[in-house]
Structure formats: structure tokens, C-alpha cells
Amino acid sequence: MILAQAKLGIRVELTENRTTVFVVENPKMWRKIQKSFMRQVLGEEQGWILSHEETEIAWNKYVELILNPLLADENSKHILNKFLQSVQNVSVNEKRWMQYQKLNQVIQNFFYDMEMEFDFEYEIDESVDISKLAKAVGIHIVQEYDNDLERLIKYCILVRDLLKIQVFIFFDLKRYFSEKEIQDFYAEAMSRKWNIILFESSQFSILEEEKYYILDKDCCFIS
Incomplete structure (x- = not known):
């Protein structure tokens, strides 16, 4: 080099x-x-x-x-963004695919059931973005x-x-x-x-x- x-x-x-x-x-x-x-x-x-x-x-x-x-x-923005991308990629690979599908269904059911608490209808995406979910639950590198x-x-x-x-x-x-x-x-x-x-x-x-x-x-x- x-x-x-x-x-x-x-x-x-x-x-x-x-x-x-x-x-x-x-x-x-x-x-x-x-x-x-x-x-x-x-x-x-x-x-x-x-x-x-x-x-x-x-x-x-x-x-x-x-x-x-x-x-x-280790939790700076550019590192954490790359980490979240990696989490997303791992979550939908062949090894984790069935787990991801089950989790996605649980989340879908949760929000559909909760809709009964409101006087109006709403929609959510059909597929959960794991990177956004990970960020929402405060994932960070220890x-x-x-x-x-x-x-x-x-x-x-x-x-x-x-x-x-x-x-x-x-x-x-x-x-x-x-x-x-x-x-x-x-x-x-x-x-x-x-x-x-x-x-x-x-x-x-x-x-x-x-x-x-x-x-x-x-x-x-x-x-």
C-alpha cells in the first residue's frame, strides 16, 4: 500500500x-x-x-x-447505521427467515388487535423493517x-x-x-x-x- x-x-x-x-x-x-x-x-x-x-x-x-x-x-452514527444494516441483513437470511416471519406476524396481530381501541382505522406496513425495530428498542454496541x-x-x-x-x-x-x-x-x-x-x-x-x-x-x- x-x-x-x-x-x-x-x-x-x-x-x-x-x-x-x-x-x-x-x-x-x-x-x-x-x-x-x-x-x-x-x-x-x-x-x-x-x-x-x-x-x-x-x-x-x-x-x-x-x-x-x-x-x-463504538456507537457513533456511522457505525450504528452500519450495524443496523447488518442486523437487517442477518434477520432475513436463510437461518433467521422463519423466525423473522413469526415475529412479523406477531407484530401485525398486535397492531390489528389494538385497532379496536380507536374510533378510526389505520394501516401498518406488511413487512417489519428489523433495522428500524432494533433502533426503536434502543439496540447499541456494548x-x-x-x-x-x-x-x-x-x-x-x-x-x-x-x-x-x-x-x-x-x-x-x-x-x-x-x-x-x-x-x-x-x-x-x-x-x-x-x-x-x-x-x-x-x-x-x-x-x-x-x-x-x-x-x-x-x-x-x-x-
Whole structure:
């Protein structure tokens, strides 16, 4: 996988056994990169290109941008919507089809019987939308964890499986976790073949699992 930005002269290859780390020394450039990523994951073209085997990766579909790991929300709108779609698909598959039909009939009968309580007639849809029903009963994803690192790992597993995320991009991850925690996170990521990119505002100790690149104070790219 390749990450490139022509104006900054960046073209780096991401590898499974090394985590790519960019140190951005210029605060103005740091903010600019962060804001451009925020726009790009919303579908705006910002000049950053991720590609795999010469096929460009859509940032708004396959890139997870995490600016603050403590705020990663497993029940955010885009995750919950995808989860509800999955619930709908599972509810009508071959394994669940008969259960769905029985549930649908129970709901139909309930509302038809309740019609007697009103002085007017009403209708309901013939088929129940399970995703809407799930939302109505307050379905949500439960994540139990003992510490912040475990929470982050479980969040990444969730969005990888549910949203089919191909690349995780973090900003200042090393300010939130110790060196040992970072190494544990790398070990988990490598075992699951995640593509991880870190952008740091200052340089920390270079770990064996990392490949460092620097955008210096003059915005010159050093590989």
C-alpha cells in the first residue's frame, strides 16, 4: 500500500511488519494536515492518495481517522447505521427467515388487535423493517474493557469488521500511551494485518516496529 502527497513530496510504502510514523515539526503544517484528513474522510479531495496495487482507496469508505483515542465511539452514527444494516441483513437470511416471519406476524396481530381501541382505522406496513425495530428498542454496541488500550483495540476490531476499514490513521497517539502500550498495540495490529499510520507532533524513541519519516520545520520531507 502506498501513501502519497505530491505537493509535500511524500510517497511511502506501508508494510505489514512496520508501522509508518510521520513526525511533523511545523505546527502550522501539523494543523493543515489534520484538517485536510478530516475533510478527505468526508469525501473531499485534498491531495492525499492511498493506493493498493495501483487501485486508489476511497478515504470516506476505508480510512478510519482517530484524532483522540479516548473519544473513539463504538456507537457513533456511522457505525450504528452500519450495524443496523447488518442486523437487517442477518434477520432475513436463510437461518433467521422463519423466525423473522413469526415475529412479523406477531407484530401485525398486535397492531390489528389494538385497532379496536380507536374510533378510526389505520394501516401498518406488511413487512417489519428489523433495522428500524432494533433502533426503536434502543439496540447499541456494548464494549467492556479494563483499560484505554483495550478499548482502542476493541474499537479498531469493531470498525475493521463492520466498516471494512483498510487503514487506521492516528494523530499524537504516543501522547496517550506509554512505550510499552504502543508496542502492545503494534503487536495486536500486526497480528491482525492492520495498516497503521501515525502522525506525531514531536519525536519519541524510535521503536523496532516503526519506520520514521519527518516533515521538518521548513516542511521538507525527510525519509
